[in-house]
Amino acid sequence: MRELPVTILGFGMMGRARSVAYESVTRIFPDAPIKPVPYQAFVLPHEADGAKAMGWEPNLDLKDAVCNPKTEYIDICLPNAMHYAAVLLALEAGKHVFCEKPLAVSVAEAREMVAAAEARPELLNSVHFTYRRAPANVYARQLIASNRFGKLLESHNYYHQHWGGPGTGGSWRFDLKAGGGTVSDLGSHAIDMLYFTTGQRPTKLCALQHAHVKERYFNVEKTREDGSKENVRELRPVDVDDASKVVYYLENGAIGTLSCTRNAHGSENSQGYELYFESGAIRWNYDALDYLEVYDANDPQRGWTRVLCSTNGYAYEETAAAPTIGYRDELTFGCYENMRAIAKLEPIAPIATFRDAYEVDRTIEAIRLSAKEERWVKLEEIQ
Ligand SMILES: NC(=O)c1ccc[n+]([C@@H]2O[C@H](COP(=O)([O-])OP(=O)(O)OC[C@H]3O[C@@H](n4cnc5c(N)ncnc54)[C@H](O)[C@@H]3O)[C@@H](O)[C@H]2O)c1
Incomplete structure (x- = not known):
């Protein structure tokens, strides 16, 4: 099996989580066409030991890490605003690129990233x-593509988490230029999920965005009079949404809603959707991610069927030692799909390309514009 040296950029929550996927992918999928092998990790100094313990050679120089001729694949787990420069550098250096979502913090940057990627x-x-890697969502996509329930009439997508209360300190996630707020963090997933399952994108939308907490304590580096540095906590105004609520029309004329928030107590990672069709309905929630719920209005029994999709021959079944999967499995499935894509094999379910992610960024920008100007925005306004 061909080995592919991987360099990961960023060793926070996501960098660490992804390390596990690289370890497990060829054990879980012996048919993987390529074996990714951890090589270097671009880290902050205090992360070096942790990266080493997980099998990466730490590198404190981002450019050196990306351009090192030994690496072939760059995995970007950096804060959102750092994706742009890292992606362009990696493509320029001729590396395969796997980037965290959202692709960029502006549509203009995302457009350039798409152009650079499509030129290679x-x-x-x-x-x-x-x-996209939850087997239940792959099944939803197949059911909808088969047109079993007729035309989609309404979609309701949401992503609710709980951790954004007043006690949570500021970070890049609460900064418009560095992270983009809840709509970028969580809304991006929900917007992509709408497209992945239904093939539909919003054409016109109206949004409200709200900050429940107007100021947060940020860690800020200050220079003392003698030139030395110190870290202080500073109360600063927050310029991003804690929650966004959107109504929209889709390309096929269907209507829908999107809700995302980081202030939903009791919702650890509650992403999901309800989709209503001419003759049935489909719903999914991450809290029971193995299952797709399906309602057939032509079935005289008139009840919801709970379909266990993480075994019984649905997508990525190779993993199913037991009929439950989790977040780590989804990361491994994503890694497997990338190896298949590099080897030019058919995907089990499509990966999100930079162009797909650019479309998500366009919707996010339309949401911001609509909320700011308090009006309906047509997606054609955002290019
Ligand atoms: N797809 C998912 O399910 C998912 C989940 C969580 C995060 N993410 C995405 O992954 C990316 C990283 O998120 P995270 O939760 O790992 O973030 P994090 O803050 O935990 O880690 C970011 C890492 O980037 C590096 N870094 C370099 N320069 C930095 C700087 N100036 N400030 C802060 N970090 C710097 C550090 O190694 C740091 O640990 C983001 O794009 C985020 O949206 C995706």
């Missing part, structure tokens, strides 16, 4: 929309 069709360009 021999290289992978893939974005980590994790929940």
Whole structure:
């Protein structure tokens, strides 16, 4: 099996989580066409030991890590605003690129990233929309593509987490230029999920965005009079949404809603959707991610069927030692799909390309514009 040296950029929550996927992918999928092998990790100094313990050679120099001729694949787990420069550098250096979501913090940057990626069709360009890898969502996509329930009439997508209360300190996630707020963090997943399952994108939308907490304590580096540095906590105004609520029309004329928040107590990672069709309905929630719920209005029994999709021959079944999967499995499935894509094999379910992620960024920008100007926005306004 061909080995592929991987360099990971960023060793926070996601960098560490992804390390596990690289370890497990060829054990779980012996048919993987390529074996990714951890090589270097671009880290902050305090992360070096942790990266080493997980099998990576730490590197404190991002450019050196990306351009090192030994590496062939760059996995970007950096804060959102750092994706742009890292992606362009990696493509320029001729590396396959797997980038975390959202692709960029602006549509203008995302557009450039798409152009750079599409100019190098021999290289992978893939974005980590994790929940495409839940077998239940792959099944939803297949059911909808088969037109079993007729036309989609309404879609309701949501992503609710709980950790954004007033006690949570500021970070890049609460900064418009560095992270983009809840709509970028969580809304991006929900927007991609709508497209992945239904093939539909919003054409016109109206949004409200709200910050429940107007100021947060950020860690800020200050220079003392003698030139030395110190870290202080500073109360700063927050310029991003804690929650976004959107109504929209889709390309096929269907209507729908999107809700994302980081202030939903009791919702650890509650992403999901309800889709209503002419003759049935489908719903999914991450809290029971193995199952797709299906309602057939032509079935005289008139009840919801709960389909266990993580075994019984649905997608990525190779893993199913037991009929439950989790977040780590989805990361491994994503890694497997990227290896298949590099080897030019058919995907089990499509990866999100940079172009797909650019479309998500367009919707996010439309949501911001609509909320700011308090009006309906047509997606054609955002290019
Ligand atoms: N797809 C998913 O399910 C999912 C889940 C969580 C995060 N993410 C994405 O992964 C990316 C990283 O998120 P995370 O939760 O790992 O973030 P994090 O803050 O935990 O880690 C970011 C890492 O980037 C590196 N870094 C370099 N320069 C930095 C700087 N100036 N400030 C901060 N970090 C710097 C560090 O190694 C740091 O640990 C983001 O794009 C995020 O949206 C995706």
